Structures are given as C-alpha cells and as structure tokens.
Amino acid sequence: MQFTKWHGLGNDFVIVNGMEEQIADYQQQAIAVCDRNFGIGADGLVMLLPSDIADFKMRIFNSDGSEADMCGNATRCVARYLYENKLTAKTVITLDTLAGIITPELIFKNGTLATVKVDMGLPRLKRGEIPISGNPEEQVISMPLAIDGETYHITCVSMGNPHCLIFVNDITKVDLALIGPKIETHTLFPKKTNVEFLQIIDRKTIRMRVWERGAGITKACGTGASAALVAAVLNGCTDRQATVKLDGGDLYLEWAANNHIYKSGPAVEVFRGNYLL
Known part of the structure; x- marks a missing residue:
C-alpha cells in the first residue's frame, strides 16, 4: 500500500x-x-x-x-x-x-x-447538536462538572465533532493524561468528546492542550482550536480573532461576521x- x-x-x-x-x-x-x-x-x-x-x-x-x-x-x-x-x-x-x-x-x-x-463552518452550540445530554435546545457555557472530587467549568461546542473546553489559570498544572480520558468518556457525552484545556494569555492569544477523542494526547487539533476561540469569545475572554498556541505550534483563528470559523x-x-x- x-x-x-x-x-x-x-x-x-x-x-x-x-x-x-x-x-x-x-x-x-x-x-x-x-x-x-x-x-x-x-x-x-x-x-x-x-x-x-x-x-x-x-x-x-x-x-x-x-x-x-x-x-x-x-x-x-x-x-x-x-x-x-x-x-x-x-x-x-x-x-x-x-x-x-x-x-x-x-x-x-x-x-x-x-x-x-x-473554512471550518459554523460552530454548533446547542446540546442536541454537540451532542451532550440534557435539554437539546440549551447551550453549555461555563457549566460545573464534578470529576474525582474536583469541579471543572465546561463550555461545549461542536465543529462537526464534540468539544469540551475548560479554562485554567496554569495549563502546566493539568494532568492531561489523567483527566482527559475521564471527561472524554463521561456519561454527559453520548458520543464521547474531545477535551481541551485553555489558558488565556491575552485578548488575542490562547494556550491550549488537547486530549483527542480516540487518539489521546496530540500535538495539535484544528477543530479543537476552532472550538477554543468560540468558547473564549462566549466567555468574554478574547476577541473574535486570536492565535491558538498548541504543543506543536500556532494556528490563527477568526470567527468571522458570517459566523464561520476560519483557521490558517x-x-x-x-x-x-x-x-x-
């Protein structure tokens, strides 16, 4: 082959x-x-x-x-x-x-x-579109989720695949290999989910690490970076254009006026x- x-x-x-x-x-x-x-x-x-x-x-x-x-x-x-x-x-x-x-x-x-x-298309924000259990018309923005006695505030976005995004003050302190699979397979997500931890550097810069559904820790995730910008805007953390810094390098994201996400x-x-x- x-x-x-x-x-x-x-x-x-x-x-x-x-x-x-x-x-x-x-x-x-x-x-x-x-x-x-x-x-x-x-x-x-x-x-x-x-x-x-x-x-x-x-x-x-x-x-x-x-x-x-x-x-x-x-x-x-x-x-x-x-x-x-x-x-x-x-x-x-x-x-x-x-x-x-x-x-x-x-x-x-x-x-x-x-x-x-x-052109990554339109972000999907309703529970039923992601999917995430609960009222299919609701959005999940900074919702508390308890895992092993610790509470994480999650924002959920679909970019054609599901993403669970969590903001932290210091991304270096996240044990991604430990917590990633527990969130990926949580019963809240009927089709499992990708998991991203985000640290806001400034209004135009996001640091991100990712646990990918079905692949584990990866150096980068384009749909995850797209979802990260959406989550950051929804939580009032960044502008609609930002650089997402991943373990493997940088991606440039824009949430344009037509509501599409563009990634370079x-x-x-x-x-x-x-x-x-």
Missing part, C-alpha cells in the same frame, strides 16, 4: 489515495498503521475517495480505529497533498466529510505556498513509502 505521512503542527496522519489503493477494513488498518512501534506511527489514517457532492471524500480514522467526523489539521494536509500531487489544479477544494462539506484554500505569496486556510496554519509532508500489508 502506497502512503504518505503528513503533519499539521505535529498532529500526524498517514494519507492514502483510496482511488488507487484498496483496503478491506479501514478500522483495523488504522490501528495497525498508526501503531508507533509496529506500524508507521500516526494519530490517524486518512482515506481519500471519490465523492458525488464535492471534489473528494475524506474519511478519517483515529489510532484506535474509530472514525472521526472531521479534523482541521488533516484537512490542511489533504489540501496540499491533492494539489502537489496534481490530483486537482484547484486552490480552493471541497471535501466531503461526516461533518459536511469543508473547504480548504491554499494561500500563495510570491508563488510560494504560505499557509492553508480552512501549516501542512508538512514528512515521508512517503510502501506499507507492507
């Missing part, structure tokens, strides 16, 4: 052209491929497939085999992969995902790719090769 390995701020993916490569079981292949000791090593396997409603279909499988609705970092990598491998001549590409149509744009300066900008950041190819099935 031919593959290429990419990352967006250290959030890494194995991308496979499913229009040429045949895989019988995506879930089991993702588990094998993403293993960092016995496989290629990645946070997820990304399959590119034909679509009747967009330029391409993008399916994303986490390292545990579960399928993700969307991934912002993977989207940037896929856009650059498609363009540089001449699978499309477009610089604005439509991708069919479980979260709907996502539109990445390759931004060039003086003939060189400067960044990949992704890098996408880097690491290597390519043949995986021996």
Whole structure:
C-alpha cells in the first residue's frame, strides 16, 4: 500500500489515495498503521475517495480505529497533498466529510505556498447538536462538572465533532493524561468528546492542550482550536480573532461576521513509502 505521512503542527496522519489503493477494513488498518512501534506511527489514517457532492471524500480514522467526523489539521494536509500531487489544479477544494462539506484554500505569496486556510463552518452550540445530554435546545457555557472530587467549568461546542473546553489559570498544572480520558468518556457525552484545556494569555492569544477523542494526547487539533476561540469569545475572554498556541505550534483563528470559523496554519509532508500489508 502506497502512503504518505503528513503533519499539521505535529498532529500526524498517514494519507492514502483510496482511488488507487484498496483496503478491506479501514478500522483495523488504522490501528495497525498508526501503531508507533509496529506500524508507521500516526494519530490517524486518512482515506481519500471519490465523492458525488464535492471534489473528494475524506474519511478519517483515529489510532484506535474509530472514525472521526472531521479534523482541521488533516484537512490542511489533504489540501496540499491533492494539489502537489496534481490530483486537482484547484486552490480552493471541497471535501466531503461526516461533518459536511469543508473547504480548504491554499494561500500563495510570491508563488510560494504560505499557509492553508480552512473554512471550518459554523460552530454548533446547542446540546442536541454537540451532542451532550440534557435539554437539546440549551447551550453549555461555563457549566460545573464534578470529576474525582474536583469541579471543572465546561463550555461545549461542536465543529462537526464534540468539544469540551475548560479554562485554567496554569495549563502546566493539568494532568492531561489523567483527566482527559475521564471527561472524554463521561456519561454527559453520548458520543464521547474531545477535551481541551485553555489558558488565556491575552485578548488575542490562547494556550491550549488537547486530549483527542480516540487518539489521546496530540500535538495539535484544528477543530479543537476552532472550538477554543468560540468558547473564549462566549466567555468574554478574547476577541473574535486570536492565535491558538498548541504543543506543536500556532494556528490563527477568526470567527468571522458570517459566523464561520476560519483557521490558517501549516501542512508538512514528512515521508512517503510502501506499507507492507
């Protein structure tokens, strides 16, 4: 199986052209491929497939085999992969995902790719849209949640996938490996959730660490960064444009007047090769 390995701020993916490569079981292949000791090593396997409603279909499988609705970092990598491998001549590409149509744009300066900008779509704030148990019409903004005797104030947002965001004064004191999975699998979240801890640096800067649903601690999360800006604005912490600083680097986010979230950041190819099935 031919593959290429990419990352967006250290959030890494194995991308496979499913229009040429045949895989019988995506879930089991993702588990094998993403293993960092016995496989290629990645946070997820990304399959590119034909679509009747967009330029391409993008399916994303986490390292545990579960399928993700969307991934912002993977989207940037896929856009650059498609363009540089001449699978499309477009610089604005439509991708069919479980979260709907996502539109990445390759931004060039003086003939060189400067960044990949992704229209992440509309944030969804109602419990029923996220989903989170309770009144489906309510929003969850700074709601107390008790875990192991400690109370966290959570804000919940969907960017096509669920996010639980928690503001802290010192992010270095958060034991993400301990608390992340407990919130991810809490009964409040019927489809589990991504978990982000946020420290506000100033009105235009957020520090974020993430526990991803199905993948664990990752260096970056594009949908999480998008949700972070929404949560920060809803809680009166930042302006509608901000830099989100992740373990793997920085993403620039804007919650625009049309209510869409726009995210810009890098996408880097690491290597390519043949995986021996």
